[in-house]
Amino acid sequence: MEYGLEDLTNEEAEYIGEGINEIVPHEVDADEEEFVLKVENENGEIIGGCIAEAYEYRWSRVFLNTLWVDERFRHHGIGSMILREVERTAREKGCRVVTLGTASYMARPFYEKHGFTVFTTLKKANGYISYSLVKYLDGETPEYVPSDNSGARFRLSLGSDGDAEIIENGIRAYSELYEPKYENVGFYKKLADRDGRFAAGVIADADKGEACFVEALFVEKPLRLQGLGTRLLKETEEFARANGASVMLTSAGDWNVGFFKKNGYELRGELRDVPKGHDCYELFKTI
Secondary structure (H helix, E strand, O other): OOOEEEEOOHHHHHHHHHHHHHHOOOOOOOOOEEEEEEEEOOOOOEEEEEEEEEOHHHOOEEEEEEEEEOHHHOOOOHHHHHHHHHHHHHHHOOOOEEEEEEEOOOOHHHHHHOOOEEEEEEEOOOOOEEEEEEEEOOOOOOOOOOOOOHHHHOEEEEOOHHHHHHHHHHHHHHHOOOOOOOOEEEEEEEEEOOOOOEEEEEEEEEEOOOEEEEEEEEEOHHHOOOOHHHHHHHHHHHHHHHOOOOEEEEEEEOOOHHHHHHOOOEEEEEEOOOOOOOOEEEEEEEO
């Protein structure tokens, strides 16, 4: 049967997410839950904080999306105070793993002092290296105590969406000192039959001149093993090349990593026993 390449609708994008959720192994029944922590000085000014997500993919994991401390208040133990509270909150929620991302110009040594270990690295076009780190909360890791804990006099509490925006703006301003601004373009496509019926879909985003990340790729169950997934992947790679990307990135688990390997993707890192009883992988392909 012939399948044409068409744009995804919003409803079909949601359908892809639901379909993938049915395939990916789950650890918990809880839905994904975001929480924000903020640190305020004596004047009520937000000088640090973080944004984290619990139960991502319904795994017993907390993903620390953003951690920021105002430059004026660094090296006073505020980052350590935030990180300890993230770990305490994760344990309270029954999570056993915390993961995060950082870069070579950021705070990798800080996280390693707190017991985090690197599980992926990626050298970027601008010369910097991005890292993914993990900490298993059931492990025995000596608690790191900063030499200066004077930041403990400030107030740490739960934050709001508005507070999250301040934290995001803070880390963005810092990152932009090192990272060029990339134009981001999306590739949200499907393969449909002559009657317009959905057969397979892909969701990907490319930073022009940098990299393209495949966020989701889904093929209807009766149509699998017929090359539709491979065709969509190749279409995505052509889109990435057309936008100056030199590398494809994606995530996979032990349940689907073989598909990407057959299509020329290589491992750049792995996360053991996440979700429980399985392994997760970060993959790349130079294009």
